[in-house]
Amino acid sequence: MRVKTLTLAAVLSLPLPALAQIDPAALRDAALKDEIAWDITEGLTTEIGPRLAGTEAEARARAWSVKKLAALGFSNVRNEPFRMKTWVRGEETLEVLAPFPQPLRLTALGNSGATPATGLRGEIVYFKDIAALHAAPDGSLRGKIAFVSHDMTRTQDGSQYGAFGAVRRSGPAVAARKGAAAILIRSVGTDYHRNPHAGGTGFPEGVTPIPAAALSIPDAEQLQRILKRGQPVSVKLTLTPRQVGMTESGNIIAEVPGSDPAAGLVVVACHLDSWDLGTGAFDDGAGCGIVTAAAKRIMDAGKPRRTIRILWAGAEEVGVFGGKAYFEAHKGEKHALAAESDFGADRIWRVDFKLPESARAVGDRVAAVLSPLGISRGRDPASGGADVAALVASGVAGIDLQQDGSRYFDLHHTPDDTLDKIDPSQLRQNVAAWTAMLAVVANAPEEIGATQ
Amino acid sequence: MRVKTLTLAAVLSLPLPALAQIDPAALRDAALKDEIAWDITEGLTTEIGPRLAGTEAEARARAWSVKKLAALGFSNVRNEPFRMKTWVRGEETLEVLAPFPQPLRLTALGNSGATPATGLRGEIVYFKDIAALHAAPDGSLRGKIAFVSHDMTRTQDGSQYGAFGAVRRSGPAVAARKGAAAILIRSVGTDYHRNPHAGGTGFPEGVTPIPAAALSIPDAEQLQRILKRGQPVSVKLTLTPRQVGMTESGNIIAEVPGSDPAAGLVVVACHLDSWDLGTGAFDDGAGCGIVTAAAKRIMDAGKPRRTIRILWAGAEEVGVFGGKAYFEAHKGEKHALAAESDFGADRIWRVDFKLPESARAVGDRVAAVLSPLGISRGRDPASGGADVAALVASGVAGIDLQQDGSRYFDLHHTPDDTLDKIDPSQLRQNVAAWTAMLAVVANAPEEIGATQ
Numbered sequence: 076m077r078v079k080t081l082t083l084a085a086v087l088s089l090p091l092p093a094l095a096q097i098d099p100a101a102l103r104d105a106a107l108k109d110e111i112a113w114d115i116t117e118g119l120t121t122e123i124g125p126r127l128a129g130t131e132a133e134a135r136a137r138a139w140s141v142k143k144l145a146a147l148g149f150s151n152v153r154n155e156p157f158r159m160k161t162w163v164r165g166e167e168t169l170e171v172l173a174p175f176p177q178p179l180r181l182t183a184l185g186n187s188g189a190t191p192a193t194g195l196r197g198e199i200v201y202f203k204d205i206a207a208l209h210a211a212p213d214g215s216l217r218g219k220i221a222f223v224s225h226d227m228t229r230t231q232d233g234s235q236y237g238a239f240g241a242v243r244r245s246g247p248a249v250a251a252r253k254g255a256a257a258i259l260i261r262s263v264g265t266d267y268h269r270n271p272h273a274g275g276t277g278f279p280e281g282v283t284p285i286p287a288a289a290l291s292i293p294d295a296e297q298l299q300r301i302l303k304r305g306q307p308v309s310v311k312l313t314l315t316p317r318q319v320g321m322t323e324s325g326n327i328i329a330e331v332p333g334s335d336p337a338a339g340l341v342v343v344a345c346h347l348d349s350w351d352l353g354t355g356a357f358d359d360g361a362g363c364g365i366v367t368a369a370a371k372r373i374m375d376a377g378k379p380r381r382t383i384r385i386l387w388a389g390a391e392e393v394g395v396f397g398g399k400a401y402f403e404a405h406k407g408e409k410h411a412l413a414a415e416s417d418f419g420a421d422r423i424w425r426v427d428f429k430l431p432e433s434a435r436a437v438g439d440r441v442a443a444v445l446s447p448l449g450i451s452r453g454r455d456p457a458s459g460g461a462d463v464a465a466l467v468a469s470g471v472a473g474i475d476l477q478q479d480g481s482r483y484f485d486l487h488h489t490p491d492d493t494l495d496k497i498d499p500s501q502l503r504q505n506v507a508a509w510t511a512m513l514a515v516v517a518n519a520p521e522e523i524g525a526t527q
Numbered sequence: 528m529r530v531k532t533l534t535l536a537a538v539l540s541l542p543l544p545a546l547a548q549i550d551p552a553a554l555r556d557a558a559l560k561d562e563i564a565w566d567i568t569e570g571l572t573t574e575i576g577p578r579l580a581g582t583e584a585e586a587r588a589r590a591w592s593v594k595k596l597a598a599l600g601f602s603n604v605r606n607e608p609f610r611m612k613t614w615v616r617g618e619e620t621l622e623v624l625a626p627f628p629q630p631l632r633l634t635a636l637g638n639s640g641a642t643p644a645t646g647l648r649g650e651i652v653y654f655k656d657i658a659a660l661h662a663a664p665d666g667s668l669r670g671k672i673a674f675v676s677h678d679m680t681r682t683q684d685g686s687q688y689g690a691f692g693a694v695r696r697s698g699p700a701v702a703a704r705k706g707a708a709a710i711l712i713r714s715v716g717t718d719y720h721r722n723p724h725a726g727g728t729g730f731p732e733g734v735t736p737i738p739a740a741a742l743s744i745p746d747a748e749q750l751q752r753i754l755k756r757g758q759p760v761s762v763k764l765t766l767t768p769r770q771v772g773m774t775e776s777g778n779i780i781a782e783v784p785g786s787d788p789a790a791g792l793v794v795v796a797c798h799l800d801s802w803d804l805g806t807g808a809f810d811d812g813a814g815c816g817i818v819t820a821a822a823k824r825i826m827d828a829g830k831p832r833r834t835i836r837i838l839w840a841g842a843e844e845v846g847v848f849g850g851k852a853y854f855e856a857h858k859g860e861k862h863a864l865a866a867e868s869d870f871g872a873d874r875i876w877r878v879d880f881k882l883p884e885s886a887r888a889v890g891d892r893v894a895a896v897l898s899p900l901g902i903s904r905g906r907d908p909a910s911g912g913a914d915v916a917a918l919v920a921s922g923v924a925g926i927d928l929q930q931d932g933s934r935y936f937d938l939h940h941t942p943d944d945t946l947d948k949i950d951p952s953q954l955r956q957n958v959a960a961w962t963a964m965l966a967v968v969a970n971a972p973e974e975i976g977a978t979q
Contacts, residue, residue, distance in 0.1 A: 121752045124629030132629075177576030177584075177806075180942065268720050269805070269942035293945040297806070300573045300946075353721070354629075354749070490632065490721035493745040494752075 099514035106507040112364035120354040127351040128390035129161030149329035156325040157400040165315030185275035188284035194313040216255035233480030247287035257286040261295035266485035324389035331374040333382035339411030346391030353492030361420035369509030379517035388462040398462035411523040415460025425477040429457040470525035551966035558959040564816035572806040579803040580842035581613030601781035608777040609852040617767030631746040637727035640736035646765040668707035685932030699739035709738040713747035718937035776841035783826040785834035791863030798843030805944030813872035821961030831969035840914040850914035863975040867912025877929040881909040922977035
């Protein structure tokens with residue numbers, strides 16, 4: 076990657092004698108040779124692997140993380156435990172019984188109910204999308220197995236996950252209300268591999284959870300072809316996940332102490348937990364690697380003005396329990412800015428801001444120092460990422476370094492989310508962008524106050 | 528795809544008044560709009576799906592095939608049954624116990640022995656390739672689990688499968704002889720998905736089969752990273768496949784009767800069985816679609832000189848039992864030429880010949896009519912494909928229409944071998960090439976005698 080070097084003078088329009096030793100552009104360029112983010116991602120995915128929230132594997136990941144962050148030289152490294160309701164996967168199989176007997180591949184959605192251990196037999200009722208499911212009369216699915224598709228396509232900003240992801244988030248509750256015995260969905264993804272996409276769903280109070288699972292996309296299309304023959308399609312579904320009650324999770328925190336506590340904290344976040352099918356490299360081991368590598372580079376360059384707090388949140392995938400626990404525990408502290416990396420490890424192409432008017436120049440300097448990395452300014456307000464969204468919504472400034480999501484939903488929540496999917500050169504571009512952003516924000520002489 | 532039209536006069540250098548109605552170039556070009564090959568591939572993979580040799584699913588596939596071939600208008604459609612030793616998959620899991628507990632994904636190799644139902648615990652001994660395994664002293668693996676890697680890379684002609692496939696074909700027997708309790712191999716493939724590659728292995732008389740399985744490539748690399756930490760790595764392997772004894776398989780045969788029985792048969796083959804993990808679209812549903820579509824196009828153009836016999840062989844994957852049964856049953860008949868499509872459905876780029884000197888002009892005409900499809904003449908002698916290899920080795924002429932294998936070993940024997948992997952436009956190019964080849968060969972006025 077070729078990066079044009081900007082001089083400090085070009086980047087900073089303000090005279091800043093006290094911080095003259097911090098050159099965001101130089102730190103940015105040095106970070107293009109980063110090895111720290113890879114080391115963290117490789118270590119976590121290899122030595123822990125899958126780490127479902129609330130399980131013993133996530134606990135091992137927390138112990139690993141505390142050790143790693145301390146070894147990297149951060150201060151105040153700690154685990155902040157919290158309790159959560161934990162769900163674990165069981166057996167999961169689907170057999171078409173008629174008219175064309177064959178197995179199909181699927182995976183239970185988080186919070187799915189269970190079938191009997193001997194399986195549940197039923198006839199498939201097809202819905203082309205969640206709107207069609209909503210339109211089905213109440214009670215019309217009594218004893219049936221709903222199969223709901225969708226039309227999500229690949230986009231660079233990943234924005235279709237919002238709209239098309241509804242089939243997973245709310246489809247099961249809708250089907251349950253209409254009397255369905257179970258629901259199958261087309262995986263919320265964009266790949267053609269036999270690896271279904273896991274992900275959480277939920278059932279409101281008063282709605283009894285039904286078995287809910289995602290077919291891989293090739294399997295969903297196979298089932299559609301079978302249905303297209305026009306004969307009734309009966310299947311046997313076996314899903315034996317279970318709720319294991321309240322267990323412990325926790326947030327891992329580490330800090331780079333700043334020289335000016337009154338200037339507020341800069342929180343950089345990722346999440347430590349992963350879905351259980353892959354090793355959580357793209358989602359979100361790399362995110363932890365990126366934000367931590369950037370924070371270490373700032374630490375090694377000299378004490379910043381603002382304290383940088385690294386948050387490796389627990390239990391994001393299953394309900395943002397870590398992000399909520401952090402907000403409850405720390406909302407009383409002064410936060411200057413919050414940002415999170417949780418969208419893979421492909422290159423950052425856009426930066427969005429939510430800054431108070433008084434810090435407009437900070438945003439301009441960040442945008443300028445990111446530009447040589449091929450990053451342009453977006454027009455959306457930053458929202459902060461799941462684990463810091465509550466902070467940003469409460470008025471803390473935010474910056475979103477938007478990653479290229481073109482292949483994110485090929486891997487998201489699948490067994491294929493493994494280390495080999497990380498492109499080291501794109502990972503380094505991420506570290507360079509985060510390092511440059513932190514160099515500007517953590518040292519900005521301006522007040523970065525509330526956005527509202 | 529743009530195809531230059533050759534006139535009949537340009538293609539045929541011989542004056543052939545009796546066959547003037549057959550224009551290979553026109554048939555070739557018409558075949559670029561073929562729907563038959565897709566229809567067969569879609570039907571077989573959807574209505575049958577996986578069809579492991581010797582099982583009830585393969586029997587259903589035979590019944591489907593007889594019905595389909597009769598409906599297409601072929602003559603003498605029949606099942607020629609044979610008996611075979613059948614192996615079926617059971618449970619298959621691998622857990623790393625120490626130092627980094629986590630599950631890895633694998634699949635048993637055909638003819639693998641079984642572990643106890645409660646699993647087999649052992650320490651991993653790593654070999655970088657099969658040569659290193661061969662070099663291990665006898666008895667040195669007593670009670671250990673061998674893990675053998677290899678360095679296969681992607682090639683257009685797929686030729687590395689020969690050399691690097693040895694790890695699967697003979698690795699298990701070598702490890703068994705050295706006392707190993709089990710063997711794991713890196714999948715013989717070129718993709719990075721969590722879908723291990725199945726495939727057959729074998730144990731010679733006197734060597735007791737040991738449990739033998741292939742890790743997906745991401746899992747094999749994960750295990751290598753774990754081993755690289757330098758600590759002993761212990762695992763629990765559970766594989767419960769079993770030999771079910773002798774069962775029935777069969778070859779499906781259909782014919783386009785020719786006008787000159789003395790001119791010999793032209794056999795076009797594929798195999799009907801598939802590995803059990805995918806639906807056998809690339810391997811080899813598409814092959815059956817291609818050769819059958821071409822034969823039907825010749826049939827519909829008017830009675831050819833030579834009878835075209837379509838062979839959908841049973842039980843290829845597990846030991847070419849169908850090909851051997853065909854050879855034993857039919858070697859006494861006069862075969863003019865044999866060819867098989869069994870390397871996916873991507874475009875044909877090369878044609879290889881094994882023809883007697885007397886039929887040299889036939890080869891020249893085939894090469895000329897294929898050239899506008901982007902197919903050039905290779906220098907290797909044709910070998911015929913697994914199910915007709917015995918015929919070709921015995922002196923029957925052969926033509927190999929070589930498909931682009933660049934992505935073949937991404938899909939080969941994996942769950943990912945499903946219909947969505949077939950590119951309809953490349954499939955049609957295959958049909959066009961086979962149609963043109965058959966138009967020339969089935970109608971050639973020359974004698975096509977033995978090659979030896």
